[in-house]
Amino acid sequence: LLRSSQPLTGPNRKRCREDEMLLGTVLDEGERGFIIDTRSAQAAKQARMTGGGTEPKSSYPQWRRLHRPLERGRPLQESFIKLVEACNDTSITMDRWLSRLESCRWLSHVKAALSTACLAAQCMDREEASVLVHGAEGTDTTLLVTALAQVILDPSCRTLVGFQGLLEREWIEAGHPFHLRCAHSAYSHARLKQEAPLFLLFLDCVWQLSRQFPFSLEFGECLLLTLFDNAYASAYGTFLCNNEKERCLCKVQQRTHSLWARLNQPGQKQQHLNPLYSHNALVIWPSVEPQSIQLWQGLFFRWIRSSQHLDEAWAEIQRLTEGN
Amino acid sequence: VENVRLLDRLSSRKAALGTLYLTATHVIFVENGSETRKETWVLHSQISSIEKQATTATGCPLLIRCKNFQVIQLVIPQERDCHDIYISLIRLARPVKYEELYCFSFNPKLDKEEREQGWKLVALNEEYNRMGVPNNYWQISDVNRDYGVCDSYPTEVYVPKSATAHIIVGSSKFRSRRRFPALSYYCKDNNASICRSSQPLSGFSARCLEDEQMLQAIRKANPGSDFLYVVDTRPKLNAMANRAAGKGYENEDNYSNIKFQFIGIENIHVMRNSLQKMLEVCELKSPSMSDFLWGLENSGWLKHIKAIMDAGIFIAKAVAEEGVSVLVHCSDGWDRTAQVCSVASLLLDPYYRTMKGFMVLIEKDWVSFGHKFNHRYGNLDGDPKEISPVIDQFIECVWQLMEQFPCAFEFNERFLIHIQHHIYSCQFGNFLCNSQKERRELKIQERTYSLWAHLWKNRADYLNPLYRSDHSQTQGTLRPQIAPCNFLYKFWSGMYNRFEKGLHPRQSVTDYLMAVKEETQQLEEELAVLGERLANLQKSQLNDNNVNSKQQDRCKQLGLSTSNNSLANTPQEYSNDLKSFPSRSSSQGDEEDSALILTQDNLKSSDPDLSANSDQESGVEDLSCRSPSGGGCLPSEDSGKDSDEAVFLAV
Numbered sequence: 001l002l003r004s005s006q007p008l009t010g011p012n013r014k015r016c017r018e019d020e021m022l023l024g025t026v027l028d029e030g031e032r033g034f035i036i037d038t039r040s041a042q043a044a045k046q047a048r049m050t051g052g053g054t055e056p057k058s059s060y061p062q063w064r065r066l067h068r069p070l071e072r073g074r075p076l077q078e079s080f081i082k083l084v085e086a087c088n089d090t091s092i093t094m095d096r097w098l099s100r101l102e103s104c105r106w107l108s109h110v111k112a113a114l115s116t117a118c119l120a121a122q123c124m125d126r127e128e129a130s131v132l133v134h135g136a137e138g139t140d141t142t143l144l145v146t147a148l149a150q151v152i153l154d155p156s157c158r159t160l161v162g163f164q165g166l167l168e169r170e171w172i173e174a175g176h177p178f179h180l181r182c183a184h185s186a187y188s189h190a191r192l193k194q195e196a197p198l199f200l201l202f203l204d205c206v207w208q209l210s211r212q213f214p215f216s217l218e219f220g221e222c223l224l225l226t227l228f229d230n231a232y233a234s235a236y237g238t239f240l241c242n243n244e245k246e247r248c249l250c251k252v253q254q255r256t257h258s259l260w261a262r263l264n265q266p267g268q269k270q271q272h273l274n275p276l277y278s279h280n281a282l283v284i285w286p287s288v289e290p291q292s293i294q295l296w297q298g299l300f301f302r303w304i305r306s307s308q309h310l311d312e313a314w315a316e317i318q319r320l321t322e323g324n
Numbered sequence: 325v326e327n328v329r330l331l332d333r334l335s336s337r338k339a340a341l342g343t344l345y346l347t348a349t350h351v352i353f354v355e356n357g358s359e360t361r362k363e364t365w366v367l368h369s370q371i372s373s374i375e376k377q378a379t380t381a382t383g384c385p386l387l388i389r390c391k392n393f394q395v396i397q398l399v400i401p402q403e404r405d406c407h408d409i410y411i412s413l414i415r416l417a418r419p420v421k422y423e424e425l426y427c428f429s430f431n432p433k434l435d436k437e438e439r440e441q442g443w444k445l446v447a448l449n450e451e452y453n454r455m456g457v458p459n460n461y462w463q464i465s466d467v468n469r470d471y472g473v474c475d476s477y478p479t480e481v482y483v484p485k486s487a488t489a490h491i492i493v494g495s496s497k498f499r500s501r502r503r504f505p506a507l508s509y510y511c512k513d514n515n516a517s518i519c520r521s522s523q524p525l526s527g528f529s530a531r532c533l534e535d536e537q538m539l540q541a542i543r544k545a546n547p548g549s550d551f552l553y554v555v556d557t558r559p560k561l562n563a564m565a566n567r568a569a570g571k572g573y574e575n576e577d578n579y580s581n582i583k584f585q586f587i588g589i590e591n592i593h594v595m596r597n598s599l600q601k602m603l604e605v606c607e608l609k610s611p612s613m614s615d616f617l618w619g620l621e622n623s624g625w626l627k628h629i630k631a632i633m634d635a636g637i638f639i640a641k642a643v644a645e646e647g648v649s650v651l652v653h654c655s656d657g658w659d660r661t662a663q664v665c666s667v668a669s670l671l672l673d674p675y676y677r678t679m680k681g682f683m684v685l686i687e688k689d690w691v692s693f694g695h696k697f698n699h700r701y702g703n704l705d706g707d708p709k710e711i712s713p714v715i716d717q718f719i720e721c722v723w724q725l726m727e728q729f730p731c732a733f734e735f736n737e738r739f740l741i742h743i744q745h746h747i748y749s750c751q752f753g754n755f756l757c758n759s760q761k762e763r764r765e766l767k768i769q770e771r772t773y774s775l776w777a778h779l780w781k782n783r784a785d786y787l788n789p790l791y792r793s794d795h796s797q798t799q800g801t802l803r804p805q806i807a808p809c810n811f812l813y814k815f816w817s818g819m820y821n822r823f824e825k826g827l828h829p830r831q832s833v834t835d836y837l838m839a840v841k842e843e844t845q846q847l848e849e850e851l852a853v854l855g856e857r858l859a860n861l862q863k864s865q866l867n868d869n870n871v872n873s874k875q876q877d878r879c880k881q882l883g884l885s886t887s888n889n890s891l892a893n894t895p896q897e898y899s900n901d902l903k904s905f906p907s908r909s910s911s912q913g914d915e916e917d918s919a920l921i922l923t924q925d926n927l928k929s930s931d932p933d934l935s936a937n938s939d940q941e942s943g944v945e946d947l948s949c950r951s952p953s954g955g956g957c958l959p960s961e962d963s964g965k966d967s968d969e970a971v972f973l974a975v
Contacts, residue, residue: 094630094813098621108613118898126895214833276833285895287827290616291606291817301812305805312797313730316790317833320840 001124001131002026003146003174005138006037006044009053020059026130033063034123036116038135038142040069052136063132068116070141071109073196079105080197084186087300106204107293113141113205115288117148125153125283140198143176148205155281159218160273164260167227171199177242182231199231207296209286216280220314221298223263223272228299230259275314275321325405328353329383330364331397333607333824344398346412349426351388353398366390367426369703369750371417376410379403386410391701391748394823395607418705422757425703425750427772434773442777443769446680446687449480454675456512457482461545467492474502476658476694476759482507484541491541494534498525500571503657505538508665508689511672514647515546518639520665520693522657523556523563527570531578539579539651546649551581553642553650557635557660559588566655582651587635589660590628592700592712598624599713606820610897626813632660633721636667637804644672644801658695663718665689670722671802674793678734679783682722683776686743687754690715696758701748703756719744724813728804731790731797736834737818739779739786744819746775789837830893 007019027033035055037044044054044067055063071079083104086092092100101107123131131149135141147170156162172178180194203224210217210224231239237256241247262268286292298307329339330353340362342355351371355362370390377385383399384406390396400406419425434442458464465483467473473496483492483506496504503522510517519542524535543552556563556573563573563586576584590598605611605619620626642648650668654660666676666689675681689695697703699710719740726733726740747755753772757763779786792798821827 094627095621095624097812098617098626102614102617102621105613107617111613115898118895122895122898212829213831214829215831215836276836282893285893287896288898289827289896290611290613291815291821292827293613294814295812297812309729309731309797312795313790316731316792316795317837320789320837320844 001120001146001149002133003138003142004132004134005142006039006047006052006134006136007055008051009048009056010051011048013048013053013056015056015059023055023060023063023132026132027062031062031129033130033132034120034127035060035063035065035132035134036120036123036145037065037067038070038072038116038133038145039067041067043069047136066119068112068119070112070116070135070144071105072135072140072198074191074193076109076196076198076201077191079109080200081186082106083300087304101295107290107295109201110204110208111288111290111293113144113148113201114208114286114293117145117152117205118285118288120145120149121152121283121285124149139174139176140181140196143170143174144198144202144205146170146174147202151206151209152285153283155216155279158216158280158284160223160269161264163217163219163223164263168260171202172238173244175243178231178239179242179246182239185232200228203228204296204299207299208293209284210274211294212286212292213280213284214274215276215278216284217274218277219272220274225299225302226263226272234259236262275318325400325402325409327401329399330355331399333395333397333609339399344400344409346409346416348416349429351396351413353396364396366394366396367749367751368413368416368419369426370394370745370748371413372702374410374413374417376406379406388413389603392745392822393603393606393820419703420705422704422766425756427750427753427756430751430773432773432778438777439773440769442774445774445776445780446683448478448684448688448692451684451688452482452507452510455510457507457510459512461485461515461547462507462510462517465489465492471761474504475761476501476696477503477506478692478694478760482510484538484545486544487538487541491534491537494532495538498530498532498535499523499657500525501656501658503694504535505542505651506693508652508693509643509669509672511643514548514643515649516549516643516647517542517546517649518643518665518668519649519651520657520661520689521651521653522661523566523571523653523655524574525570526567526572526575526578528567528572530570536579539574539582542649542651543581546647549646549648551583551648553639553648554579554582554584555587555635555639555650555652555664556585557587557589557652557654557664559590560586562591562655571655585638587631587638587664589631589635589654589664591655592659592714593709594624595628595714595717596712598628599716601625602820620815626815629717629720629724629813632663632667632717633724633804635660635664636671636721639664639668640671640801643668658693659700659712659714662689662693662695663714663721666718667721670725671804674732674798674800677732677798677802678793679739679780679786682735682739683779687776690718691754692760694759697747697755698758698762701755703750715747716744720816720819723816723819725802725804726788727814729797729802730788731792731795732802733788734791734793735786736788738834741819741822742779742786743775751775752778784838787838789834789841826896 007016008014023033037054039047047053054065057063057065083101083106086097086100086104089100120131120133123129133142133145133149147166150157150166150170151163154162157166176199177194178199180192181196181198183192183195184190185197206217207221207224210221230236234240235257236259237247237252238259240252240256241250247253263272297305298310301307325344327341328344329341332338340353340355340357342353342357345352345354349368351366351368353364355364366388370392371388372391373389375387375389377387379385383401384403386398386400386406386409388396388398400409422428452458452464461484462482463485465481465487466479467489468477468481469479471477471479473493492504496502499505500522505519505521508518508520524532539552539554543549546552554574558566566572574582574584576582601623602620602625605616605623608615608619611619639650639652642650652661652664666685669685669689670676670682673681676685691697695715696710699706700712700714702711722733723737723740726737746752750756752775753763753768754775756768756772757766763769817827
């Protein structure tokens with residue numbers, strides 16, 4: 001599984017021998033690879049006008065390109081804001097709730113993200129083909145797909161430590177601009193241009209997986225909520241800045257504490273673990289039918305509705321499994 | 325008929341080839357294939373509709389829709405055969421005599437005494453005693469002993485002490501279908517009660533002294549309150565319209581000390597259409613999130629569920645918090661009234677949240693009070709306008725509550741689903757006919773078996789591992805949040821997509837936790853035994869070897885390790901959403917093929933997993949009887965022998 005940003009083909013259909021050779025080294029003679037472009041075919045084509053573009057088939061003959069448009073940027077942030085507004089709206093009646101939920105489009109984004117990640121996973125696991133994922137910048141939807149695909153494919157990414165490693169690798173080191181993306185969240189009136197909840201979308205998708213595979217993730221909802229909180233506001237330096245370079249310049253490692261260190265302390269660790277966890281060596285293929293994708297109530301109703309009864313249920317599950 | 329194909333809804337490519345059989349009671353599809361002779365059994369009683377679709381090159385498609393939401397798509401090679409099957413099924417699915425129903429031939433190989441004992445398992449007189457009646461305020465009346473007063477009521481009803489036979493009879497004449505106010509639930513802590521009836525025949529201005537006295541009697545039976553709630557579960561407009569037909573609702577001016585309230589649950593026709601629309605959404609091929617949410621909202625189904633729940637909550641609050649008695653009615657007092665009374669009882673009394681208590685609740689508010697099972701669920705061929713998913717809605721309300729209060733119910737989702745299944749299956753005699761009178765005339769108890777006994781025998785499958793009778797969630801009244809939309813109602817895919825294995829989590833948390841619980845219990849017992857033996861060490865020779873081997877066997881038997889075999893699952897078709905990308909456009913050199921579908925030509929030729937997806941039990945749910953003698957009618961769910969997924973219903 002590879003990731004990059006878009007090739008700078010431009011309006012004149014530039015070629016780059018080095019880029020073609022680099023991708024050529026990935027595949028053996030006669031092997032085929034897939035390029036998953038997270039922009040629509042039209043958007044990818046239009047990108048040429050501003051210097052970007054797609055890999056032309058003639059120059060990359062062994063690669064087959066698939067377009068799976070995923071929402072990003074301002075529209076995704078709007079979707080998030082609308083959903084939070086809808087959840088907070090005390091005047092909605094039952095006969096309007098679902099269409100209101102639908103108009104936010106958030107669940108459609110979850111479905112699309114999961115489907116695309118599954119497609120990447122399917123290419124690798126079933127086709128045994130290499131996959132290159134990119135959008136425009138390679139810092140948003142690209143990372144969403146590659147990280148999610150790994151949770152689906154790789155059991156080691158589903159352990160507590162493995163998942164942290166995945167986040168470190170595919171989101172933080174890969175350069176997802178947390179500082180820009182996770183600035184003000186859903187209540188702010190300042191609609192910042194660079195703000196977008198890609199990371200939250202990723203966490204939501206992971207939550208969907210945990211619901212569909214209750215035994216396969218070593219961590220529970222509590223961890224996902226903690227990560228969501230810390231991405232936006234944190235006592236730790238883990239999610240600071242936009243990339244490794246900035247973190248170096250700010251001397252983050254010398255001047256702050258790591259969230260991972262905190263999470264892995266014995267006392268903290270316990271509350272983030274899933275009592276039902278049992279190592280599952282296989283690939284987990286989620287259902288992306290609408291019935292299978294649910295609103296993450298633990299997040300979106302967190303401050304609106306008491307989770308007392310569900311917490312009690314988890315406490316009971318904990319008690320039962322501990323006793324064993 | 326041979327060479328019939330059974331299609332999978334989620335993937336039309338995955339068809340099974342086999343032979344179709346029609347018997348007197350079932351449709352059976354047996355798949356060809358050496359290792360797994362997979363069988364799909366469908367009871368004729370379950371068939372809701374049969375649709376013959378346009379003949380294609382591959383054959384004649386036949387779509388069978390079942391009342392338990394199973395949808396079977398067959399392709400019959402010859403048009404003539406297809407037509408014959410169609411005609412036969414139409415006839416078989418619409419019996420005209422009760423004797424044609426499966427319950428009269430079903431033989432679980434029990435003797436006469438066992439059959440009798442089975443029927444005695446749920447005894448309503450014991451239930452009323454448990455509630456605390458008869459007492460100073462309430463008495464049993466046998467005024468209806470020969471069904472002379474009301475033929476849809478039971479022979480024994482509970483009425484206020486001050487309600488004489490004269491009052492009861494007078495009141496019954498003023499009520500639709502003679503269904504006079506009678507006790508449904510009595511709360512001994514504060515003497516508040518829930519009574520039920522049908523609408524009064526008040527028209528615009530008619531009055532009835534006895535009926536007014538009846539309500540007074542109910543009010544007086546609760547000395548703690550000086551008024552009585554009268555709850556009409558219909559929308560106000562409908563109730564008012566009824567007045568023109570000489571019926572209607574209670575006028576607060578005429579009945580002393582009542583507070584009247586409309587709750588607004590729609591009628592059976594609206595509900596029938598609502599379910600229909602929702603099922604259409606379920607049948608969409610590869611719907612988008614939009615399609616699904618819009619479709620679900622358009623059906624109005626969850627709105628109706630909420631309306632029933634809200635009514636139950638209102639009544640439970642009146643009884644538990646205000647200590648005020650409530651009289652509930654709709655039009656005839658056998659649909660919405662039953663739903664609302666049973667939801668309220670469930671909220672109020674933890675007993676009804678136990679397995680036994682739930683059976684008792686259904687027996688009381690649905691069976692004994694004359695809910696028209698035959699008309700509503702089509703035991704026999706009848707008026708399609710009488711069909712309506714009334715009890716299905718009640719069962720869903722229970723499920724919604726279970727999702728909100730996971731520790732509060734002794735039983736699990738599977739229990740509810742199996743009950744719903746058997747209401748339609750007519751395999752047992754509990755839900756036949758329209759009234760107690762009809763059932764006695766047909767001698768149901770002597771000629772059929774009780775579902776309750778059957779479920780009770782298999783109760784280990786139906787337990788909720790999170791239930792503890794001493795838990796705070798289990799005790800007292802359940803108080804779900806109502807407004808504003810806080811009690812979010814979920815789509816019950818475990819029921820409405822029950823047979824689509826690909827939709828559900830691969831492993832059942834319920835089953836796992838039950839196994840854990842059992843093992844813990846056994847280990848604790850073992851510990852106790854060992855403790856004793858240790859204490860007796862000096863007295864006798866102890867053979868440690870015996871104990872060790874027993875332990876090993878037990879652990880093996882429990883098979884607790886979630887082994888790899890049971891977790892395997894296969895990908896669905898992630899590329900199937902054709903709407904999300906443009907169709908294959910005419911290539912323009914660098915224009916890539918954006919509509920790649922991982923079709924079979926792209927994939928490796930022998931991909932065993934894909935061909936075996938949702939293989940086992942597509943339609944062979946554990947309820948389908950393996951033989952008419954029904955020895956193993958409800959086997960517990962099986963992890964398939966093949967390496968592929970064992971699919972369970974989610975908790």
